[in-house]
Amino acid sequence: MSASEIERVFRQEYGRAVAVLVRLVGDIDTAEEAVQDAFTAAAERWQSTGLPPSPAGWIITTARNKAIDRKRREATRHGRHTEALLLHTPDEPPEEGPVHDDRLRLIFTCCHPALADTAQVALTLRLLGGLTTAEIARAFLVGEPTVAQRIVRAKGKIRDAGIPYRVPSDADLPSRLSSVLAVVYLIFNEGYLTGSGDRPVREDLCAEAIRLGRLLAELMPDEPHVLGLLALMLLIHSRRSARTTPDGSLVLLADQDRTLWDRGLIVEGQELVRRCLRRNQPGPYQIQAAINAVHSEAPTAAATDWRQIVQLYDQHMALAPTPVVALHRAVAVAEVDGPSVALALIENLNLDTYHLFHALRADLLRRLGRIGEATLAYETALARTQNKAERDILHRRLDQAQE
Template sequence: MIERVFREEYGRAVAVLVRVFGDIDLAEEAVQEAFAVAVRQWPESGPPPSPAGWIIITARNRAIDRLRRESARPGKHAQAALLHDPGEPVDEGAVRDDRLRLIFTCCHPALAMPARVALTLRLLGGLTTAEIARAFLVPEATMAARLTRAKKKISAAGIPYRVPEEADLPQRLRAVLAVIYLIFNEGYTAGSGDRLVREDLCAEAIRLGRLLAALMPDEPEVVGLLALMLLIEARRAARTTASGELVPLAEQDRGLWDRGLVEEGQELVRWCLRRDLPGPYQVQAAINAVHGDVGETDWGQILRLYDLLLTFDPSPVVALNRAVAVAEVEGPAAALRLVDGLEVGDYYLFHAVRADLLRRMGRTAEAAEAYEAAIARSGNEVEREFLRRRM
């Protein structure tokens, strides 16, 4: 039990101590000493009411004692730790925001990309194992096993908790972008429950995106991700009726869109186009920028952008979204041939798209079966009700 608590709270405790003392080695040693104290005390006295607070206070006291003992260290560090006002701003290195810094720290390159993204989403992103599993299109048991293996690798390999230096950030950027993107996705369309949107996750993802863009303003993919989130968030007010029913994009009242967010997102997309260093988030942002244009949607341009996106991300999900554009350009029959060749049978949107194509072709019995399959696989009640109405 003690080991589990410390494993869960280790990163947060070290981050707090680094903020106070400005020394990552001292912080790690102090938390390790607090663990030794807990091993001696907790079996007899029981765990404290707030284990996280106990860890931080005990480790802080150990760090202060160490500074007092070591004459080689300036005494002013201990005084600063004792007198420091927690609300007072301190220099925290390249990444000033606590949450973003922890995400960079957790996205350790020693772990495989899917594992580090999934583990960071679980520890810091506010997502459950089931929600992460849906994001990766795998069963919950499979994702739980992946998370367990990742934690065991960290323990067995002795991977240290170290706040990355500025030079380390580019190496970890791809995973950090994926974490922020998936937090936003879960917020914009909740994987379960009776609400379509989790506003807290959307707001946090956009906040992190803005911080990241300020930190790395010359990274086109950072700017692209921020543009993508702003353009999608701009449509939130039009996505549901007053009674909470889902409204598909083609039927939304564009007068309800947040034009300020649309214009900001489109300006960021134009900046990316001028840089001419395309990547998957920039292309997705460009697709949403076309959707945000005044007048009829240019589906031909959207289809060309999906062709480009497939070169960066040749996944079945991208191919499924591309098929929606094909349906608008070449008709539902051409799109259905593409959809039926995809292997994403447990993904509810696969069945929802297929049902819509069959409905448009007049194959109503098959469409009804596909709607049933989509309803069975969706965990969100607002989406299920929308699919029931379509059926």
């Protein structure tokens, strides 16, 4: 069995295993260490035995046993030894509460109001998304040491404050929803376009984010932000078959074969957008979903209603006036008012570490015939991304600009 196969299982099952172990042992560090030990054991054993029928079950059982062994070794009092033995109990009573999915339950638990918002999201992405510190840092556009400190502080706060690992009550759900949605969306984004490596897409992360989104929609069917996020993910994911070539190269939206788009996901996503519109409680996810619904309605790239998209971005800016939103709005403005107007809009955005800022700036400069400046911008964008598929596109555009 190859190392890549074990890595694939790790990526797919790590979050589930940690969620189950946290529920069983009540401690994040113990759960993580046990799961990591289990994967170390799997890497050694599966090389000779091959993949077991249920890799997830094997990992969870092994991690559980390792957690029991660890508690026994650490036991200094009869009470702690008894606590370890309780993990052997096969028939645990079901925990009361509205959330019954282990992973979704752990997201709500980690998104506790005692933790800073950024710490909540970073910790849950690490535990449940299986994302590395580097991948989380790219999602936040901050340095790895900053993210590492946030995760350590969050774990310490949970431990020192005695924050319980329990199912949140119905009354707790709304106050934690914003961070929960942010976690699910960042998991989806990392799957939609990975921050590094040879694979542009991680289907497992996209599927997991959508699964969690559907669970949230069942849990809170009248919450427009939940419906908006689910609609957004479905509409984006509907294009998955057209986004890459057989050799793994990325295909940009304007160049995609729209006959490959998943009409079932589009219809479902558009219906959710209409439900959000009827509620008339706009939020960032609902507006982004509406933007993607406009794209999904256009039979060709040339037929896209860019004026409507600019209007939607105007609403988005009114709700969330961030540099990243302004950058995406400029893409639509360039199609309506031309590249010079769009370039003026982005020149002062504080996004120097964001490769897409430099990539868009390079495209606009190229369209304006400012080839020397465009070349420098493409090279800057290349220096700020490690994703091979994105780098290939930037290299092609750089070559085209210099022809």
